[in-house]
Amino acid sequence: xxxxxxxxxxxxxxxxxxxxxxxxxxxxxxxxxxxxxxxxxxxxxxxxxxxxxxxxxxxxxxxxxxxxxxxxxxxxxxxxxxxxxxxxxxxxxxxxxxxxxxxxxxxxxxxxxxxxxxxxxxxxxxxxxxxxxxxxxxxxxxxxxxxxxxxxxxxxxxxxxxxxxxxxxxxxxxxxxxxxxxxxxxxxxxxxxxxxxxxxxxxxxxxxxxxxxxxxxxxxxxxxxxxxxxxxxxxxxxxxxxxxxxxxxxxxxxxxxxxxxxxxxxxxxxxxxxxxxxxxxxxxxxxxxxxxxxxxxxxxxxxxxxxxxxxxxxxxxxxxxxxxxxxxxxxxxxxxxxxx
Amino acid sequence: xxxxxxxxxxxxxxxxxxxxxxxxxxxxxxxxxxxxxxxxxxxxxxxxxxxxxxxxxxxxxxxxxxxxxxxxxxxxxxxxxxxxxxxxxxxxxxxxxxxxxxxxxxxxxxxxxxxxxxxxxxxxxxxxxxxxxxxxxxxxxxxxxxxxxxxxxxxxxxxxxxxxxxxxxxxxxxxxxxxxxxxxxxxxxxxxxxxxxxxxxxxxxxxxxxxxxxxxxxxxxxxxxxxxxxxxxxxxxxxxxxxxxxxxxxxxxxxxxx
Numbered sequence: 001x002x003x004x005x006x007x008x009x010x011x012x013x014x015x016x017x018x019x020x021x022x023x024x025x026x027x028x029x030x031x032x033x034x035x036x037x038x039x040x041x042x043x044x045x046x047x048x049x050x051x052x053x054x055x056x057x058x059x060x061x062x063x064x065x066x067x068x069x070x071x072x073x074x075x076x077x078x079x080x081x082x083x084x085x086x087x088x089x090x091x092x093x094x095x096x097x098x099x100x101x102x103x104x105x106x107x108x109x110x111x112x113x114x115x116x117x118x119x120x121x122x123x124x125x126x127x128x129x130x131x132x133x134x135x136x137x138x139x140x141x142x143x144x145x146x147x148x149x150x151x152x153x154x155x156x157x158x159x160x161x162x163x164x165x166x167x168x169x170x171x172x173x174x175x176x177x178x179x180x181x182x183x184x185x186x187x188x189x190x191x192x193x194x195x196x197x198x199x200x201x202x203x204x205x206x207x208x209x210x211x212x213x214x215x216x217x218x219x220x221x222x223x224x225x226x227x228x229x230x231x232x233x234x235x236x237x238x239x240x241x242x243x244x245x246x247x248x249x250x251x252x253x254x255x256x257x258x259x260x261x262x263x264x265x266x267x268x269x270x271x272x273x274x275x276x277x278x279x280x281x282x283x284x285x286x287x288x289x290x291x292x293x294x295x296x297x298x299x300x301x302x303x304x305x306x307x308x309x310x311x312x313x314x315x316x317x318x319x320x321x322x323x324x325x326x327x328x329x330x331x332x333x334x335x336x337x338x339x340x
Numbered sequence: 341x342x343x344x345x346x347x348x349x350x351x352x353x354x355x356x357x358x359x360x361x362x363x364x365x366x367x368x369x370x371x372x373x374x375x376x377x378x379x380x381x382x383x384x385x386x387x388x389x390x391x392x393x394x395x396x397x398x399x400x401x402x403x404x405x406x407x408x409x410x411x412x413x414x415x416x417x418x419x420x421x422x423x424x425x426x427x428x429x430x431x432x433x434x435x436x437x438x439x440x441x442x443x444x445x446x447x448x449x450x451x452x453x454x455x456x457x458x459x460x461x462x463x464x465x466x467x468x469x470x471x472x473x474x475x476x477x478x479x480x481x482x483x484x485x486x487x488x489x490x491x492x493x494x495x496x497x498x499x500x501x502x503x504x505x506x507x508x509x510x511x512x513x514x515x516x517x518x519x520x521x522x523x524x525x526x527x528x529x530x531x532x533x534x535x536x537x538x539x540x541x542x543x544x545x546x547x548x549x550x551x552x553x554x555x556x557x558x559x560x561x562x563x564x565x566x567x568x569x570x571x572x573x574x575x576x577x578x579x580x581x582x583x584x585x586x587x588x589x590x591x592x593x594x595x596x597x598x
Binding site for chain 2: 214292
């Protein structure tokens, strides 16, 4: 209720100026220190670049010589393979573990928790070393009924080479982190979404695949992008297995022959940077794809976009399920009404 | 034939529901006939929505029996024993019961058209061309033919709720449940949703509507049930209950909302 005056009209403070407002004409505030600071930073950076370009220890001619060396580019490819294979396995395993952690079955839930506890609680370098020694712990892999003569049995050493062990080691460790990311994503979807799907007669797996997972992707993708980039760099640890054909170990091996480690480390860094840059671009497009239908919100952007015709503004409320839509009354024109 | 016409669409017998020690429904018994529109009214926390959710088994009953179209909901009866239904069977029962939510719950990553097409495509497995045609007809019926390719975020609340109604209708339900369909809407958008619901009622759809829109109840409903604290306090023809409530609690409630 607004306060009414004696005449029955609502009291509204009248603005004497009305709408006759001119654009403000004022002397702009100067920021001299901003300029000084920027100049100092640029000068410092330029100094560093010029110095680095002529510093003999960096040995740029060697960097140029090795950047497209066949051994290096093959090693870069192996690093990429390690990243992709272990990430794919980790994501699949992570989804399974996340669903297990949300299971109503306490045994299933505890098992997933136990997995996370082990694999997140120990260093990946230690895990990779242990995977390298797996053949000492389990000498054979047997397939059959427990406590009976196995149907098939083969030696662990022969069945799993260091490449496979490196992937297993990286993937199983990463799965624990992915599980938490996926779980957070699943929990971010409004409960009403599941109810709406179930009320339509959709099964659990349909609800998951068609409704919950696509929406949780918006929450899952940014941290997963981080994980992929992190994984690309973690592959340099598989030397613990020991697997030696990836980028970092390979460049170390080459520099062991040339007694010139610095340019080869730069070569490896350039390759890592090249891959992470590509991954960042890929992430941007993935985020855009899964932001479908969520207002005008775009990844890494704060602007809500210009109003388009009927809609004056869209305020997506994170986690609240339904975005608030503000619509001018004219959108409620009679022609727009439900007619049956 | 004569048997199906006498079986009520919804039959609730002493339906009871507790959340822990909190008894929300304390023995609800009521009957909704085929083609009937029933409005459930009452103060918040009276159990209206919970009862509605029991009808399509979104909530599991604690006691009592509930059947839709002569079929027990959530359980199978054989040799005098009740067997809990597998999720698949329960899902099959829900196909025939449409539900419209207070917060619309449209799938935000799908366009209006995709929202309407989703269940017939995935649940019934119908051919896409046919489903799309039906979906477009339904969107046209709710006055949103020109909004088919809009995402829910680009639609007003009233438009979203009308898409949600079309989505529920796409499964060709024999019963429609409305859980406060206009409570989340700006006042000027309520009318367009109620218009769609009136049209549905006119076509003979069996509907149970939890609502605070007494005008709608008076105009459209065949029966009005007033619930409070988990029990049915008063039920009858809407105009009579609304103009001449017998029970004190009904009088108190209506004096506040009318």
